[in-house]
Amino acid sequence: MDALIPAEPSRPAPGAVHLPGWLPSGEQRRLVEACREWASGPVPMRHTRLPRGGVMSVRTVCLGWHWRPYRYSRTADDVNGRRVAPFPGWLADLGRRALRCAYGEESAEAHRYAPDTALVNFYDGDARMGMHQDKDERSSAPVVSLSVGDTCVFRFGNTASRGKPYTDIELNSGDLFVFGGPSRFAYHGVTKVFPGTGDPATGMASGRLNLTLRVTGLTDD
Numbered sequence: 001m002d003a004l005i006p007a008e009p010s011r012p013a014p015g016a017v018h019l020p021g022w023l024p025s026g027e028q029r030r031l032v033e034a035c036r037e038w039a040s041g042p043v044p045m046r047h048t049r050l051p052r053g054g055v056m057s058v059r060t061v062c063l064g065w066h067w068r069p070y071r072y073s074r075t076a077d078d079v080n081g082r083r084v085a086p087f088p089g090w091l092a093d094l095g096r097r098a099l100r101c102a103y104g105e106e107s108a109e110a111h112r113y114a115p116d117t118a119l120v121n122f123y124d125g126d127a128r129m130g131m132h133q134d135k136d137e138r139s140s141a142p143v144v145s146l147s148v149g150d151t152c153v154f155r156f157g158n159t160a161s162r163g164k165p166y167t168d169i170e171l172n173s174g175d176l177f178v179f180g181g182p183s184r185f186a187y188h189g190v191t192k193v194f195p196g197t198g199d200p201a202t203g204m205a206s207g208r209l210n211l212t213l214r215v216t217g218l219t220d221d
């Protein structure tokens with residue numbers, strides 16, 4: 001359901017923009033359907049293994065390029081060795097539209113934005129993501145983040161450390177969050193998910209879906 005009284009846009013730091021309720025519910029539903037397809041293969045959605053033997057509580061599947069700590073490749077060598085699903089043109093269009101809304105219709109960065117990878121994350125009620133930087137890309141183009149399903153607390157910090165100052169922001173279904181410019185390498189994480197807060201009309205009975213669109217800056221050579 002689209003909120004009756006959507007929250008106001010906010011800019012927690014230079015280059016970081018939160019647009020609540022940006023994605024209409026019909027588009028959220030289509031995104032959920034697409035994520036369901038991607039989650040089933042060629043590389044299944046899975047808990048990413050960390051170098052020291054732990055696993056992430058979030059489940060992830062990637063498009064375009066496969067991310068694992070701490071690099072990208074075309075094939076999911078830590079899962080089943082298969083090439084990841086391609087990054088679809090419609091998702092790049094959605095990313096450009098998102099950036100135009102966040103940074104303004106005249107933004108040159110929005111017009112030339114060409115994301116080539118997405119991390120599709122699924123959070124059940126217990127999943128979290130610790131404070132980290134998205135820094136395995138060889139590009140400083142913005143990250144576009146879309147959320148569907150249960151509400152979470154997204155902690156958006158600074159570029160110097162995992163600690164304060166940071167801002168805790170509730171991300172609800174349909175919210176857009178963009179971080180680029182001076183905020184592109186800010187630490188961020190998900191401290192809490194509120195189970196049962198999503199709208200089943202999105203096609204998700206429970207849990208939270210988050211997509212981050214990125215420019216890897218990588219080529220196949």
Ligand SMILES: O=C(O)CCC(=O)C(=O)O
Nearest residue numbers: 119121134154190210212
């Ligand atoms: O789930 C979120 O909102 C953030 C995801 C994230 O930071 C990541 O995938 O690197």
Ligand SMILES: [Fe+2]
Nearest residue numbers: 132133134188
């Ligand atoms: Fe991240």
